[in-house]
Amino acid sequence: MHIRHGLIGLFLAIATPAYSLEPAPAPVLAPLQSQAQAAHLSAQFLTRYAYSPVPLNDALSAKIMDRYIKALDPDRSFFVQADVDKFMADSASVDDAILREDLKIPFSIFNTYTQRVVERMTYARGLLKQGFDFSVQESYDVARDNAPWPKSAEQSDDLWRKRVKNDWLRLKLAGQADASIRDTLDKRYQNILDRIYGYKSDDVFQSFMAAYTTSVDPHTDYFGAAASADFDISMKLSLVGIGAVLQDRDGYTTIRELVPGGPAQVSGKLAVGDRIIGVGQGQDGAIKEVVGTRLDEVVQMIRGAMSSVVRLDVLPAEGGENATHRTISLVRDKISLEKQAAKKTILSVKDGDVTRKIGVVTLPAFYEDFDARRKGDKDYRSASRDVAKLLVELKQENVDGVLVDLRDNGGGSLSEAIDLTGLFVGKGPVVQQRNSEGKIEVESDDLSAPVWAGPLGVLINRGSASASEIFAAAIQDYGRGAIIGEPSFGKGTVQTVIDLDQAAHNSKPKFGQLKLTIAQFFRINGGTTQLRGVTPDISLPGFSDPKTLGESSYDNALPWTEIKPAKYTVFGNISALVPQLQSRHDARVKDDRDFQQFVEDAAEVKSEREKTVISLNEAERRKEQAAMAARLKARAELDDGLVRGEDDGLQANERSLTADLALENARKNAKDVLRTEAASIVADELALQQGAPKAANARSGNSGE
Incomplete structure (x- = not known):
């Protein structure tokens, strides 16, 4: 099956304090017949048409059960061991249940889950009537994804006592009084209860189908009606x-x-x-x-x-x-939705006595209005069309180089990745596809000449996936520009969306859609980005955790492999310039205070992430807090008095809207040291191509959003 326009992206009652009130029991949810039919129909597609089909048998059943339980209770803080033992007794029956259109098993598990949440939240709220002794030496395990399940209600109570104690201590360290802490936490736990009371059968079915589809492969997914609508919106903006x-x-x-x-x-x-x-x-x-x-x-x-x-x-x-x-x-x-569309800005970069203008194109996703394109709308919206307009504007503004920022761009339309590549390389192959039958197609762009032929850089991180990786890999293989940042996600598969209602000839929508992996893509050099991602020419630090983000974090990801290269001509000289670009980068960031602080922050985040246990002793936590405050104060004196990183102990919806928006704006307006350095590297690229000896040094200054 040749899919030119495939999808390759990564694709998410008012309470008052009443500590002694007994909550209402959780609702008991039951499956709809249409959901059972949709699961059966999905199974037929998954077992017959997937790129790497997985038979629906007892082995897959066990995997589905395991994923479903983990999805409901990832921290192992609601279920007890007896619950899990009972669930797993049916672990070999899920396949048969799907085929006979019986979803009692997943719904029974979900109903147990909501019951446990009500029990835990009732217990947690009850703890708020009393205080805690923060002078004792005890700790709380914050990384419980692989911890043993509580073996009894008493063990579960102790786990939640420590969790509530930690929530209380964080607020106490942030300066809240006991009465305020009680109100904040009571509302927090009540909000969890409210979400439980609001669940419907569609939520259960969506969770179960996610466990099924991702057990086949990490990027196969099921969309109910609401999720389908949101997906369509994200593609056409x-x-x-x-x-x-x-x-x-x-x-x-x-x-x-x-x-x-x-x-x-x-x-x-x-x-x-x-x-x-x-x-x-x-x-x-x-x-x-x-x-x-x-x-x-x-x-x-x-x-x-x-x-x-x-x-x-x-x-x-x-x-x-x-x-x-x-x-x-x-x-x-x-x-x-313009906030999710391509945007441009211009950075001024000092290069000795010369100031270079580097145009930055930020692309959050590879969007395309499929419906408008199919209907022949000549003005249909797409990522490559928007970027082409921005490049024309940047040329008119006489920029010296262009940086394409694809950080956290999870992908989208395959055709848009191909068309975007053409804007910088013109006519030629961009990516190869291999379907489930082993047939290989070379996808090319037919643009006669690139829109931008000058110095180019592509900024990526661990969140750059799929279509982003196709683009970055093609730019790298052609030697067209420098790839800068972190190794990318490593997603090398192509998905298409199947409308299950169309397949079943339903007159009204009721079955939803299935996003099915139908092909694997390969670079034009024959390799694949699967698992390994795109390795940058110039590496920059980042905050991501490869253990939890990236294709290699999935236990059922496809392996890396390669095929024959496509016929293409390398016309750039970036690989020859990389050693000098690296040398200039190293020399520049060595004395760049902002960049070195970013490196320190990344190291601090990594260190905090590796802490699996935290103390519940107030004196120890205050000592840690004081050390952090001293570090922030020292930095604040260098950063015009702006203190950052203090923990207020609150969740996002617990701050006032004004405070929440202020924090969001502060993050949005914070110095982007990686973008600044990437722009300097593009300026270095120009200087080296011109034979200039000096290293570029980025400075503030921008225009043209």
Whole structure:
């Protein structure tokens, strides 16, 4: 099967403190017939058409069971050993159950899980009535993914006592008083209960199918109706709605951000922090209260058909729960998700007495509006089209070099990876595909000449996957530009999306979609990025953990292999320049305070990550806190008094929205030392090609977002 437009990306009640209240029992969920049918139909595709088919048998059943249990309770803090033993007694029956369209096993496990969560949260909230002795010497195991399951309720109680004690101590160290700590933690644990009460059968089925599909291979997946809609939105970067980013805060659907130019922002009737407490359809449809309703359900109520009316009952941000609310009407419109689109900026780089202008193109994903393209829309939205426009603009601004920033770009459209490569190499092969039958196709771009032929760098990290790796690998194989950063993810497989409802000839959607691995891609030099990823020419430090992020972290990833190279001509000289680029880079960062601080931070993160046990003794924790504060203070004196990295003990939704947004903006506006250094390397590339002797040194200064 030859898939030119395949998919190759990585593809996520208001409580008041009442410590003595007994919570309601968790809901008991049961499977729908359509879900059992969808699982059976998925099995037929997975066993027949997958790139590396895995038979649905007892061996796979055990793997599915293991993944499902781990997905529900990754820290082994809710189930006890007896639960797991009971589940595993059915581990060889999952295959038969799927084939006879019986999903009682996964739903029974999920119902046990929700019951255990209610029990643990009830116990945790009960602990808040008392205090803790922080003078005793004891510790808490923060890495429990491979720990033994608690063997009894008493062991589980002790585990949770330590967990709550640690939550309390973090807030205490951040300066909160006991009463405030009790309120914060009670609300935190109540929110967990609220999520449990809000689960539906679709959530159970999605979790079970994820365990099944990823047991076949790491990138095969199942999408229910809601997940399918979100996937489509992420690919075409648009939706029909009001243009507001929403967040659940204490049971209220809260406006976190207004999209510029969207109906909500243009109306002037909504503001960040406003709370939506009711939604009505049309000019006179009844308004349904949504306080305590799941965020995804509220979002679906607010989205709708183009030019249709939605009415919102709104509680103003500045008012309390008893404030006067108002009803507003908005006309739904097409919303472009520009924050996820390609962007450009220009960095000024000092090279001796000369200042170089390096254009930086940041691409978060390889998006493409498949539907618009199929319909023949000449203005359909895509990543390569957007980048082509940005490159033309950068040429008009007389940049000296271009840096393509693909950090944390998990992939997307295969055709977009090919077309983007063509913007820099012109006509020629880009990637090879091998299907399940062993047939190899060479994918080429037919652009007669590159849009940008000047100095080029590609910045990658561990989160750069799939389409990002195809692009980076092709640029490297052609010798077209320097690859800079961390080794990439290592995903070398191609997926396509199968509409199960179309396959079953359903008149209405009920089965969802299956993202199925159908091919493996190879570099034009014959190697694959599978497992090994793309190795940068110039390495930069990073915060990622290869043990948990990357293809090599999966226990069932395909092995590395290679095929014959495609016919292509290397026309760049980057490999010859790499030793000098490395030398210039080493000399520059040696005395670069910002870069060296980044190196220190990366080492600190790695050190903290390797700590599997933390002390629950207040004196010891304060000593650690003081050491960290001293390090931050010393740095703050160098960084204009900006203190960073202090632990407030809060989760994201526990801070005020103002504080949360301020923290987000601070991170967004922080110095990007890796991008700065990568731009300097591109400037070095130009200097070496021109025969200049001096090393480039990046300095602040940017324009043109």
